[in-house]
Amino acid sequence: MQQRKSEMAAWLLGAVVLSGCPVSSQAAGDRTFHNDEFGMRVTFPAGGKVCPALSGDHAHGFYAWYHAQSTLCGSTHVDPAASSLSLYASYNSAFWKTPWEELQPSCQTAKPMAAQRNLSFKGYRSVSCISRKADGVIEVDVVAFTGRWKGADTSSDPDLQTPYLSYRASLTTTSGRFERDMVLFRIFLAKIDIRPPQ
Numbered sequence: 693m694q695q696r697k698s699e700m701a702a703w704l705l706g707a708v709v710l711s712g713c714p715v716s717s718q719a720a721g722d723r724t725f726h727n728d729e730f731g732m733r734v735t736f737p738a739g740g741k742v743c744p745a746l747s748g749d750h751a752h753g754f755y756a757w758y759h760a761q762s763t764l765c766g767s768t769h770v771d772p773a774a775s776s777l778s779l780y781a782s783y784n785s786a787f788w789k790t791p792w793e794e795l796q797p798s799c800q801t802a803k804p805m806a807a808q809r810n811l812s813f814k815g816y817r818s819v820s821c822i823s824r825k826a827d828g829v830i831e832v833d834v835v836a837f838t839g840r841w842k843g844a845d846t847s848s849d850p851d852l853q854t855p856y857l858s859y860r861a862s863l864t865t866t867s868g869r870f871e872r873d874m875v876l877f878r879i880f881l882a883k884i885d886i887r888p889p890q
Contacts (some may be wrong), residue, residue, distance in 0.1 A: 694733055694885065698742065718741070718742050718743075719812035720821040722806075723742075725742060725754045725767060726752075726798040727751060727752070727753060727781065728751065728889075729751070729799050729889070730752070730781035730857065730859075730888070730889075731752070731886060731887045731889050732753065732779060732781055732859065732885065732886050732887075734754065734764070734779050734880070734883055734884045734885070735883040736754070736756045736777060736880060736883075737777070737851050737876045737879045737880055739757060739758055740756030740757060740758045740777065741758075741760060742754055742755070742756045742758045743756070743757075743765030743766070743843050744765065745778060745780050746766070747780075747782075747876045751778050752781055752782055753778065753779045753780040753781050754778065754779055755776055755777065755778035755779075755780075756778070757771070757774045757775075757776055757777065758774065758775045758776065758777070758873070758876070759771075759773055759774050759869070760773070760774055760781035761773075761774075765878040775863070775864060775865040775866070775869055775873050775876075776862075776863070776864045777861075777862070777863055777876065777877060777880050778860075778861070778862045778864075779859070779860070779861050779864070779880075779884060780859075780860045781857060781858065781860075782857070782858050782860075783856065783858075784837065784854055784855055784856055784857060784858050787851040787854045788837070788847075788851075788854060788855075788858075789817060789854050790837070791817070791819045791835040791836055791837050791858070792819045792835075792845060794835055794837075794860075795819050795820075795821055795833060795835045795859055795860075798821070798823075798833065799823055799833070801857075809880075811832070811834045811877075811881065812836070812881070813834065813859060813861065813881065813884060813886060813887075814835040814881075814882065814884070814885075815853045815886075816836035816837075816838060816859075816886065817835050817836065817837075818835065818836040819834070819835055819836075820832065820833060820834040820835070821833050824867075828866060828867060829864060829865070829866060830863075830864070830866060830867060830870055831861060831862065831863070831864050831873070832862065832863040832864075832877060833861070834860065834862075834863075834881065835858065835859065836859050836862045836886070837854075837855035837857065837858055837859075837860075837890050838855055838856070838857055838859070838886065839855055839856030839857040840855075840856050841854075841856050842856075856884075857888055859876075859886055861881055863876075863877040863880075863886060
């Protein structure tokens with residue numbers, strides 16, 4: 693009976709999330725979050741408040757706030773003291789050939805920092821960028837591509853020879869917390885499991 697109640701609560705939470713209403717976040721830690729459509733699973737480091745990453749009503753991944761006061765997902769108020777970790781997947785509808793083509797525009801709009809620090813998704817060729825925004829916020833992004841377009845004649849259309857899926861892991865932090873949050877980000881990256889649907 694208790695398990696059935698838990699399943700119903702999870703279903704109701706999902707229904708509220710998909711309606712676009714702010715809901716309470718879920719604690720990070722030992723719990724694994726997964727998105728079957730994009731074939732990804734991740735365990736966030738403890739101390740975070742995990743929310744679904746939505747595009748409209750479509751779930752594309754997850755993000756977690758750290759050092760934040762707010763516990764509501766989808767809130768328009770962003771705690772300026774907060775750091776965030778996120779994992780987001782999307783279809784490569786721009787038909788980029790390489791991960792760098794996707795990452796380069798956002799990386800070039802800021803001041804790049806340091807080297808890539810060997811950041812990558814396990815088992816996937818990845819590119820990364822560490823940049824400082826004008827407001828002092830530091831963003832770290834890691835992007836990888838994988839998968840093939842299904843049900844199409846890829847030999848006759850060069851666009852369909854590009855990778856099918858894009859995965860992006862990100863850290864948003866400040867200079868004062870950068871080194872400490874980078875430790876969290878590396879733990880986060882190590883616990884991401886990508887297995888694209890066949």
